[in-house]
Amino acid sequence: MEPPGLRDAAIAWLLERSSDGQEPLTREDIKDFTFNGERFPIQSTQNGIRKPAGFEAALSFYTVFRTPNQERPYDDDLGSDGLIRYAWRGDNPNHPENRGLRRAMELRLPVIWFVGVAMKPARFQIVAPVYVVDEEPQHKRFVVVPVENSLFLPDQLEGSAVEESMKRYLRRETKVRLHQPVFRSTVLMAYENHCAVCNLAHTQLLDAAHIVPDHDERGIASVVNGLALCKIHHAAFDQQFLGIRPDHYVEIRHDLLEEVDGPMLRHGLQELHGKPLMKLPTRRGQHPDKKLLEIAYETFRSATSAGYR
Ligand SMILES: [Zn+2]
Numbered sequence: 001m002e003p004p005g006l007r008d009a010a011i012a013w014l015l016e017r018s019s020d021g022q023e024p025l026t027r028e029d030i031k032d033f034t035f036n037g038e039r040f041p042i043q044s045t046q047n048g049i050r051k052p053a054g055f056e057a058a059l060s061f062y063t064v065f066r067t068p069n070q071e072r073p074y075d076d077d078l079g080s081d082g083l084i085r086y087a088w089r090g091d092n093p094n095h096p097e098n099r100g101l102r103r104a105m106e107l108r109l110p111v112i113w114f115v116g117v118a119m120k121p122a123r124f125q126i127v128a129p130v131y132v133v134d135e136e137p138q139h140k141r142f143v144v145v146p147v148e149n150s151l152f153l154p155d156q157l158e159g160s161a162v163e164e165s166m167k168r169y170l171r172r173e174t175k176v177r178l179h180q181p182v183f184r185s186t187v188l189m190a191y192e193n194h195c196a197v198c199n200l201a202h203t204q205l206l207d208a209a210h211i212v213p214d215h216d217e218r219g220i221a222s223v224v225n226g227l228a229l230c231k232i233h234h235a236a237f238d239q240q241f242l243g244i245r246p247d248h249y250v251e252i253r254h255d256l257l258e259e260v261d262g263p264m265l266r267h268g269l270q271e272l273h274g275k276p277l278m279k280l281p282t283r284r285g286q287h288p289d290k291k292l293l294e295i296a297y298e299t300f301r302s303a304t305s306a307g308y309r
Contacts, residue, residue: 002055006035010042010059011112014126021177024123024185030114043114043124049089051100057109058100061086062124065116083170084144084178085136086113093137101142105132113144115178117185125181145170146177179221184208190281191228197242197250198268199278200230207234211244211292224289228279232268242269243300246293248277253304 013033018025030043042060044050051058063086089097104111110129117125127146134143147170187208194201209229212219219225227244229237236242243251252273259265281287 002052002057003035006040007059007110009035010040011110011128014042014112014128018126021126021128022181022184024117024125024189026121026123028121030124042112047089047097048086049097049101051097055100057104057107058097058111060112060114061101062114063116065119065122083133084130084146084174085139085141086132086144088140088142091140093140101132102135105135105142111144113146115182117182118189123185123189125178125185127178127181145173147173183221183223183226186223187226188228190223190226190283190286191279192282194228194279195230195233196227196277196279197229197233197237197244197272205230207231209234209237211288211296213238218292218295223281223286225292227288232264236269237296240300240303242272243297243304244277244288244293245297246290248280248288250275250277251300253300 010033014025014030015021017029017032027043027045031039031041033040033042041052042050043062044060048063049058049061086101089095092098101111103109108131111132112126112128113130114124115127117123129148130144130146131148132142133145135141136143184207188203188206193203193206195206200206206228207230209227210219211225211227214221227237233242237244241253241256243253245251250272252269256265257270257273
Protein backbone atom coordinates (compact mmCIF):
# COMPACT_ATOMS: atom_id res chain seq x y z
CA MET A 1 0.00 0.00 0.00
CA GLU A 2 1.10 3.56 -0.67
CA PRO A 3 2.19 5.19 2.61
CA PRO A 4 -0.33 7.95 3.35
CA GLY A 5 1.16 11.39 2.80
CA LEU A 6 4.18 10.21 0.84
CA ARG A 7 3.02 11.53 -2.52
CA ASP A 8 2.24 15.00 -1.22
CA ALA A 9 5.46 15.08 0.80
CA ALA A 10 7.51 14.13 -2.26
CA ILE A 11 5.92 16.88 -4.36
CA ALA A 12 6.38 19.50 -1.64
CA TRP A 13 10.00 18.45 -1.13
CA LEU A 14 10.80 18.58 -4.85
CA LEU A 15 9.25 22.02 -5.26
CA GLU A 16 11.21 23.27 -2.27
CA ARG A 17 14.48 21.83 -3.60
CA SER A 18 13.94 23.21 -7.09
CA SER A 19 12.85 26.76 -6.12
CA ASP A 20 9.30 25.98 -7.16
CA GLY A 21 10.30 24.13 -10.29
CA GLN A 22 12.62 26.88 -11.54
CA GLU A 23 15.98 25.16 -10.98
CA PRO A 24 16.75 21.73 -12.45
CA LEU A 25 17.84 18.86 -10.18
CA THR A 26 20.27 16.01 -10.79
CA ARG A 27 19.42 12.37 -10.13
CA GLU A 28 21.65 12.62 -7.06
CA ASP A 29 19.64 15.58 -5.73
CA ILE A 30 16.41 13.67 -6.26
CA LYS A 31 17.75 10.63 -4.40
CA ASP A 32 17.97 12.67 -1.18
CA PHE A 33 14.24 12.49 -0.55
CA THR A 34 13.37 10.81 2.75
CA PHE A 35 10.02 9.77 4.19
CA ASN A 36 9.63 8.78 7.85
CA GLY A 37 13.40 8.96 8.23
CA GLU A 38 14.21 6.68 5.30
CA ARG A 39 15.32 7.38 1.78
CA PHE A 40 12.61 6.72 -0.73
CA PRO A 41 13.36 6.69 -4.49
CA ILE A 42 10.84 8.83 -6.34
CA GLN A 43 12.39 8.64 -9.79
CA SER A 44 12.81 5.53 -11.91
CA THR A 45 16.39 4.78 -12.86
CA GLN A 46 15.62 2.49 -15.79
CA ASN A 47 12.25 3.21 -17.26
CA GLY A 48 10.17 6.28 -17.72
CA ILE A 49 7.44 5.49 -15.23
CA ARG A 50 8.00 4.86 -11.51
CA LYS A 51 5.39 2.73 -9.78
CA PRO A 52 6.95 1.71 -6.49
CA ALA A 53 6.35 -1.86 -5.28
CA GLY A 54 3.09 -2.06 -3.38
CA PHE A 55 1.72 1.15 -4.91
CA GLU A 56 -1.49 1.00 -6.86
CA ALA A 57 -0.69 4.03 -8.98
CA ALA A 58 2.41 5.50 -10.59
CA LEU A 59 4.23 8.17 -8.60
CA SER A 60 6.33 9.81 -11.31
CA PHE A 61 7.45 9.65 -14.91
CA TYR A 62 10.25 11.27 -16.82
CA THR A 63 11.18 12.36 -20.30
CA VAL A 64 14.75 12.30 -21.51
CA PHE A 65 16.65 15.33 -22.67
CA ARG A 66 16.52 15.98 -26.40
CA THR A 67 19.09 17.77 -28.49
CA PRO A 68 18.46 21.46 -27.93
CA ASN A 69 18.81 22.63 -31.51
CA GLN A 70 15.61 20.93 -32.59
CA GLU A 71 13.46 23.71 -33.88
CA ARG A 72 10.27 22.91 -32.09
CA PRO A 73 11.11 20.88 -29.05
CA TYR A 74 7.54 20.37 -27.84
CA ASP A 75 5.83 19.13 -30.96
CA ASP A 76 5.90 15.51 -29.86
CA ASP A 77 4.42 16.33 -26.50
CA LEU A 78 1.91 18.99 -27.35
CA GLY A 79 -1.10 18.49 -29.51
CA SER A 80 -2.86 21.37 -31.22
CA ASP A 81 -5.14 21.44 -28.19
CA GLY A 82 -2.18 22.40 -25.98
CA LEU A 83 -2.37 19.22 -23.92
CA ILE A 84 0.73 17.18 -23.13
CA ARG A 85 1.08 13.61 -24.38
CA TYR A 86 3.13 10.94 -22.68
CA ALA A 87 3.83 7.68 -24.51
CA TRP A 88 3.04 4.28 -23.00
CA ARG A 89 5.93 2.16 -21.99
CA GLY A 90 6.21 -0.18 -24.99
CA ASP A 91 3.19 -1.53 -26.83
CA ASN A 92 1.40 -3.44 -24.13
CA PRO A 93 -1.39 -1.45 -22.49
CA ASN A 94 -1.26 -3.82 -19.53
CA HIS A 95 2.39 -3.38 -18.78
CA PRO A 96 2.49 -2.76 -14.97
CA GLU A 97 3.86 0.75 -15.48
CA ASN A 98 1.15 1.69 -17.96
CA ARG A 99 -1.42 0.27 -15.58
CA GLY A 100 0.11 2.34 -12.82
CA LEU A 101 -0.26 5.57 -14.77
CA ARG A 102 -3.81 4.64 -15.79
CA ARG A 103 -4.63 4.01 -12.14
CA ALA A 104 -3.33 7.48 -11.23
CA MET A 105 -5.84 8.81 -13.76
CA GLU A 106 -8.72 6.78 -12.31
CA LEU A 107 -7.88 7.76 -8.75
CA ARG A 108 -7.19 11.37 -9.79
CA LEU A 109 -3.87 11.34 -8.01
CA PRO A 110 -1.18 13.97 -8.53
CA VAL A 111 1.91 12.72 -10.37
CA ILE A 112 5.44 14.09 -10.71
CA TRP A 113 6.91 14.78 -14.13
CA PHE A 114 10.69 14.99 -14.48
CA VAL A 115 11.57 16.82 -17.70
CA GLY A 116 15.12 16.15 -18.87
CA VAL A 117 16.98 19.39 -19.70
CA ALA A 118 20.62 18.23 -19.78
CA MET A 119 22.89 15.21 -19.92
CA LYS A 120 26.21 14.41 -18.25
CA PRO A 121 25.08 14.84 -15.60
CA ALA A 122 21.40 14.41 -16.33
CA ARG A 123 19.28 17.25 -14.99
CA PHE A 124 15.54 17.43 -14.69
CA GLN A 125 13.04 20.22 -14.39
CA ILE A 126 10.32 19.41 -11.86
CA VAL A 127 6.76 19.82 -13.11
CA ALA A 128 4.43 18.82 -10.30
CA PRO A 129 1.71 18.14 -9.61
CA VAL A 130 0.48 17.01 -13.01
CA TYR A 131 -2.62 14.92 -13.65
CA VAL A 132 -3.31 12.18 -16.15
CA VAL A 133 -6.70 13.10 -17.56
CA ASP A 134 -7.15 10.88 -20.59
CA GLU A 135 -5.70 8.06 -22.61
CA GLU A 136 -5.42 7.69 -26.38
CA PRO A 137 -4.95 3.93 -26.91
CA GLN A 138 -4.87 4.32 -30.68
CA HIS A 139 -1.71 6.42 -30.24
CA LYS A 140 -0.46 4.43 -27.23
CA ARG A 141 -0.24 7.44 -24.97
CA PHE A 142 -1.68 9.30 -22.04
CA VAL A 143 -2.88 12.89 -21.87
CA VAL A 144 -1.44 14.96 -19.07
CA VAL A 145 -2.24 18.45 -17.77
CA PRO A 146 -0.19 20.64 -15.45
CA VAL A 147 -3.23 21.96 -13.54
CA GLU A 148 -5.38 20.74 -10.67
CA ASN A 149 -7.60 18.05 -12.13
CA SER A 150 -10.66 19.35 -10.32
CA LEU A 151 -10.51 22.18 -12.84
CA PHE A 152 -10.35 19.84 -15.76
CA LEU A 153 -13.52 17.98 -16.52
CA PRO A 154 -13.28 16.85 -20.15
CA ASP A 155 -17.00 15.98 -20.37
CA GLN A 156 -17.98 19.57 -19.78
CA LEU A 157 -15.60 20.95 -22.31
CA GLU A 158 -17.03 19.86 -25.62
CA GLY A 159 -17.70 22.90 -27.73
CA SER A 160 -18.58 25.23 -24.91
CA ALA A 161 -17.42 28.65 -23.84
CA VAL A 162 -15.81 26.89 -20.90
CA GLU A 163 -13.72 24.99 -23.40
CA GLU A 164 -12.13 28.13 -24.81
CA SER A 165 -11.32 29.68 -21.45
CA MET A 166 -10.08 26.32 -20.17
CA LYS A 167 -7.79 25.97 -23.16
CA ARG A 168 -6.42 29.46 -22.61
CA TYR A 169 -5.80 28.62 -18.97
CA LEU A 170 -4.08 25.37 -19.91
CA ARG A 171 -1.84 27.04 -22.45
CA ARG A 172 -0.85 29.70 -19.90
CA GLU A 173 -0.12 27.15 -17.18
CA THR A 174 1.86 24.97 -19.59
CA LYS A 175 3.92 27.97 -20.58
CA VAL A 176 4.60 29.10 -17.01
CA ARG A 177 5.21 25.70 -15.46
CA LEU A 178 6.83 23.85 -18.35
CA HIS A 179 8.15 25.96 -21.20
CA GLN A 180 9.57 28.92 -19.31
CA PRO A 181 11.56 26.97 -16.68
CA VAL A 182 12.83 24.51 -19.30
CA PHE A 183 13.84 27.38 -21.59
CA ARG A 184 15.65 29.19 -18.77
CA SER A 185 17.58 26.09 -17.71
CA THR A 186 18.65 25.03 -21.17
CA VAL A 187 19.78 28.54 -22.11
CA LEU A 188 21.65 29.22 -18.87
CA MET A 189 23.38 25.84 -19.03
CA ALA A 190 24.38 26.39 -22.66
CA TYR A 191 26.05 29.67 -21.65
CA GLU A 192 27.52 28.05 -18.52
CA ASN A 193 25.74 30.68 -16.42
CA HIS A 194 27.42 33.71 -17.99
CA CYS A 195 25.92 36.84 -19.53
CA ALA A 196 26.63 36.64 -23.27
CA VAL A 197 27.33 40.38 -23.39
CA CYS A 198 29.39 41.09 -20.24
CA ASN A 199 30.27 37.63 -18.90
CA LEU A 200 28.69 38.24 -15.48
CA ALA A 201 28.39 34.85 -13.77
CA HIS A 202 25.72 35.02 -11.05
CA THR A 203 22.63 33.00 -11.92
CA GLN A 204 20.49 35.13 -9.61
CA LEU A 205 21.27 38.10 -11.85
CA LEU A 206 20.82 36.23 -15.15
CA ASP A 207 17.80 35.73 -17.40
CA ALA A 208 17.17 33.59 -20.43
CA ALA A 209 16.25 36.24 -23.00
CA HIS A 210 14.30 35.48 -26.15
CA ILE A 211 16.03 36.78 -29.28
CA VAL A 212 12.66 37.03 -31.03
CA PRO A 213 9.96 37.55 -28.36
CA ASP A 214 7.79 34.55 -27.54
CA HIS A 215 4.56 36.37 -28.44
CA ASP A 216 5.91 36.41 -32.02
CA GLU A 217 5.17 33.08 -33.68
CA ARG A 218 8.80 32.89 -34.80
CA GLY A 219 9.90 33.25 -31.17
CA ILE A 220 10.35 29.56 -30.46
CA ALA A 221 11.16 28.26 -26.97
CA SER A 222 14.45 26.73 -28.07
CA VAL A 223 18.00 27.45 -27.00
CA VAL A 224 18.76 28.76 -30.51
CA ASN A 225 16.28 31.59 -29.84
CA GLY A 226 17.87 32.26 -26.47
CA LEU A 227 20.64 34.34 -24.95
CA ALA A 228 21.79 34.24 -21.36
CA LEU A 229 21.83 37.91 -20.36
CA CYS A 230 22.22 39.72 -17.06
CA LYS A 231 19.21 41.75 -15.92
CA ILE A 232 20.54 45.06 -17.25
CA HIS A 233 21.60 43.70 -20.63
CA HIS A 234 18.35 41.79 -20.97
CA ALA A 235 16.34 44.95 -20.43
CA ALA A 236 18.70 46.92 -22.70
CA PHE A 237 18.28 44.29 -25.43
CA ASP A 238 14.49 44.17 -25.13
CA GLN A 239 14.25 47.97 -25.18
CA GLN A 240 16.64 48.32 -28.14
CA PHE A 241 19.29 50.18 -26.15
CA LEU A 242 21.58 47.38 -27.23
CA GLY A 243 21.60 45.36 -30.42
CA ILE A 244 23.43 42.17 -31.36
CA ARG A 245 24.57 41.85 -34.94
CA PRO A 246 24.14 38.46 -36.63
CA ASP A 247 27.94 38.14 -36.57
CA HIS A 248 27.79 38.41 -32.75
CA TYR A 249 29.05 42.00 -32.35
CA VAL A 250 27.36 44.32 -29.87
CA GLU A 251 26.02 47.72 -30.90
CA ILE A 252 24.79 50.46 -28.61
CA ARG A 253 22.12 52.94 -29.73
CA HIS A 254 23.81 56.00 -31.18
CA ASP A 255 22.32 58.64 -28.92
CA LEU A 256 23.43 56.70 -25.86
CA LEU A 257 27.02 56.77 -27.06
CA GLU A 258 27.05 60.54 -26.78
CA GLU A 259 25.37 60.77 -23.41
CA VAL A 260 27.50 61.58 -20.37
CA ASP A 261 26.53 59.83 -17.16
CA GLY A 262 27.91 57.52 -14.45
CA PRO A 263 29.88 54.26 -14.59
CA MET A 264 26.93 52.00 -15.46
CA LEU A 265 26.33 53.83 -18.72
CA ARG A 266 30.04 54.07 -19.50
CA HIS A 267 31.25 50.55 -18.60
CA GLY A 268 27.95 48.70 -18.76
CA LEU A 269 26.88 49.98 -22.19
CA GLN A 270 29.05 52.50 -24.09
CA GLU A 271 32.31 50.54 -23.84
CA LEU A 272 30.66 47.41 -25.24
CA HIS A 273 29.91 49.09 -28.57
CA GLY A 274 31.67 47.23 -31.37
CA LYS A 275 32.86 44.42 -29.09
CA PRO A 276 32.08 40.75 -29.77
CA LEU A 277 29.87 38.75 -27.42
CA MET A 278 31.95 37.57 -24.47
CA LYS A 279 30.24 34.22 -24.04
CA LEU A 280 28.74 31.74 -26.48
CA PRO A 281 27.79 28.08 -26.00
CA THR A 282 30.63 25.60 -26.52
CA ARG A 283 28.44 23.54 -28.81
CA ARG A 284 27.72 25.16 -32.15
CA GLY A 285 24.27 23.59 -32.29
CA GLN A 286 23.32 25.76 -29.31
CA HIS A 287 24.50 29.04 -30.84
CA PRO A 288 21.88 31.69 -31.56
CA ASP A 289 20.11 31.10 -34.84
CA LYS A 290 21.38 33.55 -37.47
CA LYS A 291 17.95 34.23 -38.96
CA LEU A 292 16.50 35.01 -35.54
CA LEU A 293 19.40 37.35 -34.78
CA GLU A 294 18.75 39.10 -38.10
CA ILE A 295 15.10 39.66 -37.18
CA ALA A 296 16.06 41.12 -33.80
CA TYR A 297 18.84 43.25 -35.26
CA GLU A 298 16.43 44.66 -37.84
CA THR A 299 14.10 45.68 -35.00
CA PHE A 300 17.03 47.34 -33.23
CA ARG A 301 18.04 49.18 -36.41
CA SER A 302 14.59 50.51 -37.11
CA ALA A 303 14.14 51.59 -33.48
CA THR A 304 17.45 53.44 -33.72
CA SER A 305 16.60 55.18 -36.96
CA ALA A 306 13.06 55.97 -35.79
CA GLY A 307 14.43 58.74 -33.63
CA TYR A 308 15.85 57.11 -30.54
CA ARG A 309 12.68 56.33 -28.63
ZN1 LIG B 1 25.56 41.51 -18.85
